[in-house]
Structures are given as C-alpha cells and as structure tokens.
Amino acid sequence: MSYRENPRPGGRSARVQAAVHQSVRDMLATMDRADVTIPLIAQRANVTPSTIYRRWGDLQELLADVAASRLQPESEPARIGSARRDLEVWVEQYADEMASGVGRQMLRDVLSAADGANAERCSGYTQHQLAALIARAQKSGEPFPTQAELMDHVISPIIYRILFDQAPGADYVRELIAKVMPQS
Amino acid sequence: MSYRENPRPGGRSARVQAAVHQSVRDMLATMDRADVTIPLIAQRANVTPSTIYRRWGDLQELLADVAASRLQPESEPARIGSARRDLEVWVEQYADEMASGVGRQMLRDVLSAADGANAERCSGYTQHQLAALIARAQKSGEPFPTQAELMDHVISPIIYRILFDQAPGADYVRELIAKVMPQS
DNA sequence: CCACTAACGCAAATTATTTGCTTTTGTTCA
DNA sequence: TGAACAAAAGCAAATAATTTGCGTTAGTGG
Secondary structure, three states, rough: OOOOOOOOOOOHHHHHHHHHHHHHHHHHHOOHHHHHHHHHHHHHHOOHHHHEEEOOOHHHHHHHHHHHHOOOOOOOOOOOOOOHHHHHHHHHHHHHHHHHHHHHHHHHHHHOOOOOHHHHHHHHHHHHHHHHHHHHHHHHOOOOOOHHHHHHHHHHHHHHHHHHOOOOOOOHHHHHHHOOOOOO | OOOOOOOOOOOOOHHHHHHHHHHHHHHHHOOOOHOOHHHHHHHHHHOOOOHHHHOOOOHHHHHHHHHHHHOOOOOOOOOOOOOHHHHHHHHHHHHHHHHHHHHHHHHHHHHHHOOOOHHHHHHHHHHHHHHHHHHHHHHOOOOOOHHHHHHHHHHHHHHHHHHHOOOEEEEEHHHHHHHHHHOO
16 A cells, blocks of 8 residues: 555655655745755755655656645635625735746646646635635625636636736736626 | 847758757657657757757756747638637637647646746737737627637636646637627 | 565666867858 | 858766665554
C-alpha cells in the first residue's frame, strides 16, 4: 500500500511532504523563481533530491502541487448582506488574488504541469465556493445565476484576462456580475 | 544592432531560428514530449546547444515561442454566409483546434513560459481574427457582438474549459454565441 | 513482536546547462 | 568593393541537475 495517496497525518510521508511544501513556499517568497531548484529545495527541507524526484517527478509537478494547495480556500465566502453582494465581494477578492503576482504565478504553475490533475483541483475549489453562494441564495429565495453561468461568464473572463492580458479591475468584475444576474 | 529582433529573411539568424523551430515541431510530432530536450533539438537542427540556450534561455521559452508561432492563423475566417454563421464556423474550428491534444499542449506551452509575451501574442491573433469578422458584419449591416463581448463570453469560457476541465462540444459553442448575439 | 514493503538516503553515472573564448557571418560606411 | 565592426554561432571545459541501483529506515498488518 502506498503511503503517499492519503498519507496518515503523523507519518513519515506526510512529514516529508510538509517540509518540502514549506520549503518551496519559503523559497518562492524570498528568492527569484529561476533560482528555485530541486537540489536547493531538498537541502532546505532536509531531504535528498532523489526523494523529490521520485515523488514528484520534476520541478513543474512539484510547483503545481504546491500552487494547487495554496489555491485551496481556507474558508467559505464571507457573509456581507444579500447573496449578490456576497458574490460581488467574493469575486472581487478572487480576482485580486489571482491577478496578483503570486496568484498569477500559481495559476501558471498549476497549468504548466504535464499532469492536469492540479488544474482540475483548482477549478473544483472555485466551483465549490460558488456552490456555497448559490445555496445561500436559494435558501433566502434570491434570484441568482447558475453555477455554469458564473463559471462561463464571470470566472472564465477574469482568468483569461489574467493569463493572456492584464489584470481586471473591480468595476470590470461588477459589470460581469451584473450581466449574469437574472431579472436585472 | 540585433539580428534576432526582426531578422532578415535570408540571414543566418533566421536560418537558425527556422531550423530550430522545425526541429521542435518534428520532435513534438514524433516523440514523447518528456524526451524533447535542448541537446536533442540542437542536434537535429544542426546547431550547438549553447546557441539555443543563449537565444531562448530554456526549453520552456523555446516551446512557448514555437507554440505561439503555430497558433498564428494562416488565413482570415472563411466566408460561408451570414456574419453570424461565419462566426459560428470560425469559433467551432478554433475550439476544436485548441481542445485537441496538440492545441492544448500549445496553450500550456505558451502560458508556462516566464515571459508572457507569447501569451499576449496568441490573444492578439484571436482578437485580430474576431476583428475581421466584426468588420465584415459592419460592412453588411448585420447586428453583431463587440470584440470585448466575444472575448469575454465566447473565447474565455472555451479556453477556461480546455485549460481546467474538458473539451467544449460544438453545441456548447453555439449556445455561447447565441447568448452574445444582439436582438436575438 | 515479526514479516513485509513503501518510501527514503546515499553515491555513482549520466545528462543538461553555463560560460569563456574563438570563429563565422552579416552590416555599415568609406 | 572591401575593411572595420558587431552580433550571433561554435567549441570545449566547468558546473549543476537528473537518474538509477542498492542498502536502510520506518510505518503497516498479521
């Protein structure tokens, strides 16, 4: 049986993973990304390079794994007022995070890995947050866009701009939301 | 003066670039992507590895450059009938190309390079094609979405799905277009 | 507690990348 | 045209990263 797939909290495998992830985060925060190499990561994490190579394959996969972990939201969308307002606030924060230097880089890391699993993971996180907002609107009976509408017409344009162009502004985000709100 | 930025057609710099690009395309077509290395590319292109390193920096940059070149459209969108029909046909073909294994990989290559110039290049190509369709509609007086609407609500969702999820189908594409067409 | 095995460490072998220096090639100007 | 110049390429040595075989350690299940 594999220790890696679902490693138990205190196990050696989990400790190594935590140390390596931490090491990567530290290094990305303090040094130029081009200087972040597997031997250096290994040294800081007190493991052998071969451990990392065997476990993640290459730097891209490791960075994608770390980035996807960091993109996992820690909490539910904040409760401000109406479901629409909550949505606006959440999306604005989402857009800001993704458009920042770090966010942008994490997006790229996640997408550039050969294994697409981490990209799906990220998209899943976003959908999960949206689902929470939708459930909230349903409970209070407010009209609200569907998840597909939000993904296609709010999230997608934001991410596209970040990836290919420039950062989207706050008013741009609000316009996108206004467009998908029903019976406006 | 630099030979590289705007190399003259017959010059040495252009010959090297062509040979390297061709070599990359051949190798990507025939072998596993993980086995495509700079020394191998150099050998096949009859140049020394250091030439490639000096010129492109690393494999990711080279792949991004080649991918962006391949994503450059060779011709204007086909003229089928109405502007709307032309748009539908063009977008469907665009979506198919991007969703294919090769297209997907080219997208990733373009996005994973540290230098974002090639990503902008790609987005620029798309906008250029759309501009042609818009001009056509204007000339014939047909109602038509703006470029921003097309980028945000047709292109972006397609690319997002390709990058994070699965391939979009032909009917999905037509629905996206139906949604942005004015006075439907 | 013992047997089992996945994951790790170590070190040698291989392969990729960097770099200083030389040579080639194309450009410019007299 | 043809010399002077500059950019890019070649070559080879030095460095760094990656792979791999084998022994060891540490969780797992009986």
